[in-house]
Amino acid sequence: MLDVLVIGGGNAALCAALMAREAGASVMLLESSPKVWRGGNSQHTRNLRCMHDAPQDVLVGAYPEEEFWQDLLKVTGGRTNETLARITIRASSTCRPWMHKHGVHFQPPLSGALHVARTNAFFLGGGKALVNAYYRSAEALGVKIRYETPVDRLELDGGHFRAAWAGKERIEARACVVAAGGFESNREWLREAWGQNAAGEWPADNFLIRGTRFNQGVLLRNLLDQGADRIGDPTQCHSVAIDARSPLYDGGICTRIDCVSLGLVVNRDARRFYDEGEDFWPKRYAIWGRLVAQQPGQIAYSIIDRKAVGRFMPPVFKGDQANTFEDLAAQVGLDPVVFATTVREYNQACKVGHFDHQILDDCHTDGLTPPKTHWALPLDTPPFYAYALRPGITFTYLGVRVDEHATVHFGGQPSDNLYAAGEVMAGNVLGQGYTAGVGMSIGTAFGRIAGTQAAQAALKQAAPVAA
Numbered sequence: 001m002l003d004v005l006v007i008g009g010g011n012a013a014l015c016a017a018l019m020a021r022e023a024g025a026s027v028m029l030l031e032s033s034p035k036v037w038r039g040g041n042s043q044h045t046r047n048l049r050c051m052h053d054a055p056q057d058v059l060v061g062a063y064p065e066e067e068f069w070q071d072l073l074k075v076t077g078g079r080t081n082e083t084l085a086r087i088t089i090r091a092s093s094t095c096r097p098w099m100h101k102h103g104v105h106f107q108p109p110l111s112g113a114l115h116v117a118r119t120n121a122f123f124l125g126g127g128k129a130l131v132n133a134y135y136r137s138a139e140a141l142g143v144k145i146r147y148e149t150p151v152d153r154l155e156l157d158g159g160h161f162r163a164a165w166a167g168k169e170r171i172e173a174r175a176c177v178v179a180a181g182g183f184e185s186n187r188e189w190l191r192e193a194w195g196q197n198a199a200g201e202w203p204a205d206n207f208l209i210r211g212t213r214f215n216q217g218v219l220l221r222n223l224l225d226q227g228a229d230r231i232g233d234p235t236q237c238h239s240v241a242i243d244a245r246s247p248l249y250d251g252g253i254c255t256r257i258d259c260v261s262l263g264l265v266v267n268r269d270a271r272r273f274y275d276e277g278e279d280f281w282p283k284r285y286a287i288w289g290r291l292v293a294q295q296p297g298q299i300a301y302s303i304i305d306r307k308a309v310g311r312f313m314p315p316v317f318k319g320d321q322a323n324t325f326e327d328l329a330a331q332v333g334l335d336p337v338v339f340a341t342t343v344r345e346y347n348q349a350c351k352v353g354h355f356d357h358q359i360l361d362d363c364h365t366d367g368l369t370p371p372k373t374h375w376a377l378p379l380d381t382p383p384f385y386a387y388a389l390r391p392g393i394t395f396t397y398l399g400v401r402v403d404e405h406a407t408v409h410f411g412g413q414p415s416d417n418l419y420a421a422g423e424v425m426a427g428n429v430l431g432q433g434y435t436a437g438v439g440m441s442i443g444t445a446f447g448r449i450a451g452t453q454a455a456q457a458a459l460k461q462a463a464p465v466a467a
């Protein structure tokens, strides 16, 4: 019988498969996508967040455990399991030589990304290169890989894994790692989770999915239906504001609109609704998806003037452009009078000091609600640009409860051979909020733990019983 069955084909699954194989287990990995789309959301990533006490190859300065932990505590508002969070943090300081051994290379961030050069290690070639390297290494080590094999359900005996079902095929194994992502690609489930708002809208109908279409949450639901302990809130997720013209799936990183902090953002009523300069963009980009989701029609518009051009990563598609506020409003379908009034009130409220986008500068508004607390420069230099924004969902946080061995729990009891890693359990560490790069830190840490534990459980079962 097969020792370890790994379900999923992204970072967490590959880390689990590699570790289980290295521990001497026979391993098969089932990926629901065709080969060209393998790698789930992991193929879209760029970096992972790493603890380090001193400079390490591409990482500058130090990012000690306590600082990483405080960052996580802050963004989650305390909705995190400290033990599991600290396991993730510590593992992030030691995983990179292992990743390197399996073909993953690192590079410094692009110039200008000062705030992440200390905390985040970037993959050379991005997540696609990372995933390809892991697949190559897994194949070379003898991991059996099957594409286009979506698993529909698990056959469990209490909390004990017996087999996985893919259509009519029953696949037995001594232990199993579920690393099949969240439910972010399942539009029906998102609709159900977000419900209807006071205006009678179904906000999730206007969400775009930044990553893979294959994370339908089939196994998450199946596990919860079979009594796996649940963690997290179905409406909590990582969600950013992306170009409203992005494709429904797999738009990836290049659809992000990164000029929010350099201008102002209005909703469909041409009114501002949040402080665009609250904090550095890497610390705030992940709140804007939710903010846009809360606006009428789930749409908003990021507005800048010519001064901002060159100060942010240019979007793939050009924005709408005009020389007057009224013309710009007409182009994007906003009320020209209300829009021009909103911008003029903002311009008049700007107290310009010394503009510096690399620090929390002293350019702010006075007497405006909501305020803009940093980088507030009047929009006075045409042309003016508008980018329509939609909520772009990255991944969901509802998951199964695990312990420090990545074991799935049923009624408070750990399974003896079923493990979970990556998005399907990320909610144990991320109850809400996000800090850049921690998704890959969680998947790498718990993927590796799950693989090791699954191999141990399988090999224990396989060993002859002592007389």
Ligand SMILES: Cc1cc2nc3c(=O)[nH]c(=O)nc-3n(C[C@H](O)[C@H](O)[C@H](O)COP(=O)(O)OP(=O)(O)OC[C@H]3O[C@@H](n4cnc5c(N)ncnc54)[C@H](O)[C@@H]3O)c2cc1C
Binding pocket: 007, 008, 009, 010, 011, 012, 013, 030, 031, 032, 033, 038, 039, 040, 041, 042, 043, 044, 045, 046, 047, 048, 049, 149, 150, 151, 152, 179, 180, 181, 182, 210, 211, 212, 214, 215, 216, 217, 218, 219, 251, 252, 253, 394, 395, 421, 422, 423, 424, 436, 437, 438, 439, 440, 441, 443
């Ligand atoms: C555009 C984008 C950019 C991102 N950038 C970063 C970043 O730079 N740093 C970071 O830390 N995080 C980033 N993230 C988040 C990151 O992608 C996830 O946290 C991480 O990839 C999760 O890994 P995973 O293995 O759990 O899930 P995935 O990589 O999504 O893998 C899940 C896998 O399961 C497969 N699957 C699903 N259902 C089944 C089934 N029933 N049967 C078989 N297989 C199934 C899928 O096909 C997929 O291969 C980004 C996400 C997106 C979308």
